[in-house]
Amino acid sequence: MKGMLQIMGVREIRLALPALVLSVVGDAMAFVALTLRVHGSGAGPYAVAALLLCFSLPVVATMGVAGALADRLDPPLLIGVAALGQALASLGLATSRSLPATFALVVVLQLGFSVTNPTLTSVLTRAVGDEHLGQLTSLQQALYAAASPIGAALGGVIVQSHGDAMVFVIDASSYIVLATPALGLGRGVVLPVAAWRSERLPFLPRDGWRAVHASPLASALLWALLPFVVTLESMNAVEVFLVRDELGGTDADFGFWQALAGAGALVGALLGGVITSDHRRVKVVVGCLTAMSALQIGVGVAPSLGWLFILGAALGLANSLSNAALVAVFIRAVAPDLRGRAIALLNGLARATSLLALGLGGFAGAQLGPRLSFVVAGIAGLLVAARAWRALRKASLEPTIPRAPRPAAARLPTMEG
Numbered sequence: 001m002k003g004m005l006q007i008m009g010v011r012e013i014r015l016a017l018p019a020l021v022l023s024v025v026g027d028a029m030a031f032v033a034l035t036l037r038v039h040g041s042g043a044g045p046y047a048v049a050a051l052l053l054c055f056s057l058p059v060v061a062t063m064g065v066a067g068a069l070a071d072r073l074d075p076p077l078l079i080g081v082a083a084l085g086q087a088l089a090s091l092g093l094a095t096s097r098s099l100p101a102t103f104a105l106v107v108v109l110q111l112g113f114s115v116t117n118p119t120l121t122s123v124l125t126r127a128v129g130d131e132h133l134g135q136l137t138s139l140q141q142a143l144y145a146a147a148s149p150i151g152a153a154l155g156g157v158i159v160q161s162h163g164d165a166m167v168f169v170i171d172a173s174s175y176i177v178l179a180t181p182a183l184g185l186g187r188g189v190v191l192p193v194a195a196w197r198s199e200r201l202p203f204l205p206r207d208g209w210r211a212v213h214a215s216p217l218a219s220a221l222l223w224a225l226l227p228f229v230v231t232l233e234s235m236n237a238v239e240v241f242l243v244r245d246e247l248g249g250t251d252a253d254f255g256f257w258q259a260l261a262g263a264g265a266l267v268g269a270l271l272g273g274v275i276t277s278d279h280r281r282v283k284v285v286v287g288c289l290t291a292m293s294a295l296q297i298g299v300g301v302a303p304s305l306g307w308l309f310i311l312g313a314a315l316g317l318a319n320s321l322s323n324a325a326l327v328a329v330f331i332r333a334v335a336p337d338l339r340g341r342a343i344a345l346l347n348g349l350a351r352a353t354s355l356l357a358l359g360l361g362g363f364a365g366a367q368l369g370p371r372l373s374f375v376v377a378g379i380a381g382l383l384v385a386a387r388a389w390r391a392l393r394k395a396s397l398e399p400t401i402p403r404a405p406r407p408a409a410a411r412l413p414t415m416e417g
Contacts, residue, residue: 056351116178242371
């Protein structure tokens with residue numbers, strides 16, 4: 001608690017965090033409104049998958065460029081311009097309802113996010129100092145987890161009562177709120193503005209690969225995670241059809257389903273901080289993979305919205321708890337001087353795998369229908385969990401100290417920053 005109070009005394013934190021919370025609420029509202037808009041267009045599961053693709057692809061495609069911009073340009077200018085661009089995109093969503101325009105404007109929104117996220121992270125972490133990074137991360141995650149379900153619930157209610165245009169106007173306002181305190185960020189924070197000019201950046205994360213595969217446990221965790229991302233996230237393209245079409249839920253019911261999953265995620269994140277040993281964390285990862293797969297089967301056969309809400313909250317809890325446990329073990333299993341590159345590899349592969357999941361989810365929804373899609377995904381997840389348990393048991397018998405990765409035989413092609 002003392003650490004939390006100390007970082008709240010930092011000027012940049014006081015400026016940024018309230019605006020970020022409002023922005024998260026607006027984004028959650030907008031996501032629900034966009035999903036309902038695409039569903040209401042009658043374009044089918046493939047259109048929902050395309051919408052989710054528009055949310056993910058810009059962040060993946062511009063990761064290198066956004067990072068360079070975050071290091072090179074003045075933070076207030078960069079955040080302010082990006083946030084204003086997002087505000088204009090939100091206003092565009094309020095006035096245009098065609099699917100091509102909707103998808104294009106979502107891409108603009110996510111391009112802005114790909115710039116503001118690393119820039120804000122750089123500013124805030126430097127402002128609080130390395131000794132308080134843990135408290136900062138905990139505070140951010142707690143605020144985000146609380147704000148997202150509130151925004152999701154509000155989004156469904158507002159769409160049902162006032163239409164989705166109102167949601168996008170509110171979302172635009174949240175970006176204006178984010179841009180305003182950005183004018184005061186960065187003062188007194190030293191950024192390596194010119195460092196990017198002298199660095200040589202590899203095209204491929206070869207160091208990350210070597211770091212992960214030097215640790216049997218980290219490697220086993222990585223290959224347990226990626227297949228499960230497919231079985232879990234593929235259903236993101238199907239869930240709106242289950243709620244609205246199969247169970248006859250309203251727009252507000254869909255928002256409530258999202259809100260309960262977010263509330264469960266908040267509880268799961270808090271429970272993850274209680275686990276103290278890697279041995280227990282590995283068991284929690286496998287247990288959560290198994291539980292989530294069983295819960296997916298339950299979602300597919302849920303007889304009513306009430307059951308769906310309970311299962312959705314449980315899914316959110318298990319997903320958040322497994323993520324917290326997995327990342328903690330993964331980081332500790334990798335050599336300390338290579339952890340940043342290993343985490344970058346983990347994040348990049350997980351996001352790329354989620355893109356594959358979207359396509360499979362759209363295909364499953366169109367061919368199998370919502371209920372059977374969830375059941376098939378759950379069965380596949382149980383198989384993944386069984387394989388993960390065998391691999392992790394074997395990896396746990398290996399030495400706990402990560403092996404040093406073998407030196408590269410030759411350098412990869414590089415590009416100048």
